[in-house]
Amino acid sequence: MQLEGWGRYPRTEGTLSAPRDTAALAALVTEGPATGSAKGPGPLIARGMGRAYGDAAIGRHAVSTRHFNRMIAFDDQTGQLTAESGVTLGEIIDAFLPRGWFLSVTPGTQFVSLGGAIAADVHGKNHHSEGSFGTFVDWIEVMGPDGRVTRTLPGEDLFEWTLGGMGLTGVIVRCAIRLKRVESGWIRQQTIAAPNLDAALAAFERTYAATYSMAWIDCAASGATMGRSIVMNGEHASRAELPAAHRGTPFVTPRHKGPRVPVDLPGFVLNPWSIRAFNALYYQKGAHTPPSSLVGWEPFFYPLDAIRDWNRIYGRKGFMQFQCVVPLESHAEGLRAILEAISRTGAGSFLAVLKRFGAQNSRLSFPMEGYTLALDFPMTQRSLALMPELDRITADHGGRFYLAKDSRMSADTLRRTDPRWQDFSAWRSTQGMTGRFTSAQSERLGL
Amino acid sequence: MTATVLILGARSDIARACAHRYAQEGYDVQLAARDAATLDADAQDLRLRHRVAVSTHEFDVLDTAGFAAFLDSLPVLPDTAICAVGVMGDQVASQTDPAAAARVMRTNFEGPALILEQLAARFETRGHGAVIGISSVAGDRGRASNYVYGAAKAGFTAYLSGLRNRLSRSQVQVITVKPGFVATRMTEGMDLNPRLTATPQAVAHAIWRAQRKQRDIVYVKPVWRLVMTVIRTLPEVVFKRTRL
Structure with a gap:
């Protein structure tokens, strides 16, 4: 069957198994699927909810963990x-x-x-x-x-x-x-409208003590307003901070009852003009939001979950995510160069998120101290042509990429930006994992 | 006082979804199936997610003689009983091996009908209760591809209909559920039309709603009512030549 990630690009032909217990899983790992093309042990990749954007959880044999749900x-x-x-x-x-x-x-x-x-x-x-x-x-x-x-x-x-x-x-x-x-299901949210990139970065640094922070950034804006953002900070609200009416039931908050995207929208719905209009409206809305408000956990953490199957707005061709992190030493120049490249091609990203990362001490994780930028692009030739340019800028500024979002980076780019994966591959081969746990992404990236 | 639901055939996907749906409404849960020890993980999952009391019970639908003792052994007489026991069997095996056919008939009809009869009697004595049988659209008309299973389900459907008729003046509710295609272990690997296929969670939700709204017969996806009306009304001369 055809397997795809959340971005619906790329699609690959593969077998999807859904074992019900560890014994059945072990049989799949050691003997391969009972039917289908991928006979014999490996290659196999686990698949959870299929929310990796690219090809991280697709391959010749994907094994769903949906029955491992207790x-x-x-x-x-x-x-x-x-x-x-x-x-x-x-x-x-x-x-x-x-x-x-x-x-x-x-x-x-x-x-x-x-x-x-x-x-x-x-x-x-x-x-x-x-x-x-x-x-x-x-x-x-x-x-x-x-x-x-x-x-x-x-x-x-x-x-x-x-x-x-x-x-x-x-x-x-x-x-x-x-x-x-937590004492409640509510978040005290602070909203700061930042008219350009420098203002946004300054807002992040000024509010570094906030527990939660992120910014939605308008990638369609250029010139003096380039990088304008709505920075949103948040803290879990204590019970005492809730209005009296909610204090008795502090964990009851408004829940998404949002629509589901019922069909794939035609590809032209998201075009440079509609993206520009949406982003301008979003900025205006953010700029008029009261600076401090109480919001439920669901709209604060999961605004996109309100629209089920939102990936369908990009149509059958799907979309790409680009997410990089640029280290603190060079973040402002790096981010500016990325935004300029996007603005030059007029590709425009419908949804773009900017966030400050702290230090990260684990061995292989994506984050590093600096700024991360996540962008969505409709799957078009123009977007595809822009990606290597964004890769190059990120690499030149010492940044690296998030594999959960990646669908098209080259093995060479990964090697250049993230040498940790070479150590990972070397260790994997000593454990007999190479060729056994394999996704379309790991094959593409030579892991 | 907390209400209790008894789930018979608790290992099936529909049964598990029902257990979660009722637990979400605050019901304590009694899970019953063969090899009850294998229900422990599900019981613990239910307790953790919903903070309700969950017990597991050994129950073999073919052991009709043991039904009374089984019901006596339950910690409390449940308020709602859902019978999700069922086995599709292999149609060809059922045609050639009478023992296999008998097993399909007994598992889908004899056992479920007899256990629900005994539960209904106890509910009637107590003065309230709900008896829910998961039957099948396959029982609406016998078809070449699965008529042994279909005939057993037809029997179960008729039994529930009669039971409901008998108890209509009592406070005991009898609900017949005809799920249509459901993505479960039973249908794994079959090529099912996604528009006609429900999730176990949708079945469980439909059952919960039917109980709350005092419905008698539940088709999970409304389109099945239409499909089965067409199938039932086809003249036999035509129907016997179809391949459905």
Whole structure:
């Protein structure tokens, strides 16, 4: 069958299995699928919710973890949750927010699995203040090429290479993570309208003490308004900070009842003009938002989850994400060069996000101290032509790329920007993992 | 007081989804199936997510003689009982091997009908309860591809209809569920039309709604009511030549 990621580009022909228990999974790992083209052991790649944008969870044989969806234990003293890898972050919120616990780190969608969150070592709006997802992972159980499950702890090779290892060290089957205590489901949000890039960067630095921060950035603006942004900071609201009406039920907040995109929209819907208009409207709306407001966790952390299947607005051809991080030493020049390149081609990104990262100490994770920029581009020849230019600028400024978003980078670009992956490959080959845990992405990147 | 739901055949995908749906509404859950120890992970998952009491029980639908003892052994008589027991069997095997056919008939009809009859009787004595049988659209008309299964489900459907008729003046609700295609272990690997195929969660939600709204017969996807009306009304002369 045709397999695709969230960006729907690229698509590959492959087998999709959905084992129901570890024995069935072990059979797939050691013997390959019962039917289909990929007979014999390997290559195989685990697939959670399919939210990686590119080709990280597709390949000749993708193995869904959707039946590994049970919660196993919860310690209400420490907040440690043990669960199977197919449990989604949204399910964790549904179960534990009413008891006063929230995810320590969450990416911009709740529809990701625990396994996927670990494999990509995802980050959230609190990276600068609290770190990446892996900071709160106590252990991981991984099924290796021999079909055996190993529990691995922070500091061990298997753990460190699995965190951010894009599923290439085996199939994550269970894990233990730590949740954080919250007094309510509400967020105190501060909104700052920054009229250009320098103002946006200054706002990030000025509000560095905020727990959560990110900015939506208008990539269609150029000249004096280039890089204009709406910077949004947030703190979990305490019970005392809620209006009296909500104090009795502090975990009940408005939930998305949003629409679902019912069909693929035709490709022309997102064009430079509609993108420009949307972004201008969004900036105006942000500029008129009261500087301080109380918002529910769902619109604050997951605004895009409001529109189910939003990837369909890009039409059948799909779209690409570009996400890089530029180190603190050279971030302003790097970001400006990227924005200028986009503005020159008129490609325009419908949704663009800018965020300050803090230091990152794990072995393979994407973040580093600096600024990350995430952009979406409709899948067109013009966008494709722009990408190598953005790659080059990022590389020249000492930056690197997020494999959970990547769908088309060259092996050479990865080698040049992120030498850690060579060590990873060398270690993988000593473990008999090479050729056994393989995605379309790992083949493309020569991992 | 907390209400309790009993799920018979608790390992199936529809059963698991029902357990979660009712637990979400605050029901305590009794999970019953063969090899009850294999239900422990599901029981723990339900407790963690929904903070309800969950118990597991050994139950074999073919052991009709043991039904009374099984019901006596439950910690409380449930308020709602959902029978999700079922096995498709292999049609060709059922044609050639009477024992295989009998197993399909007993698993889909005899056992479910008899256990729900006993539950209904206890509910009637107590004065309230809901009996929910998961039957199948396959029971609406026998077709070459699965008529042993279909006939057993037809029997179950008729049984539920009669039970409902008998209990209509009591406070015992009887609901017949005809899910249509559902993406489950039973249908894994089949090439099903996605427009006609429901998720186990959708089935569970439809069941919960039917109970709340006092419905009698539930088709999960409305289109199935139409499809089956057409299939049922085709004249036999025509129908016998079709390949459905």
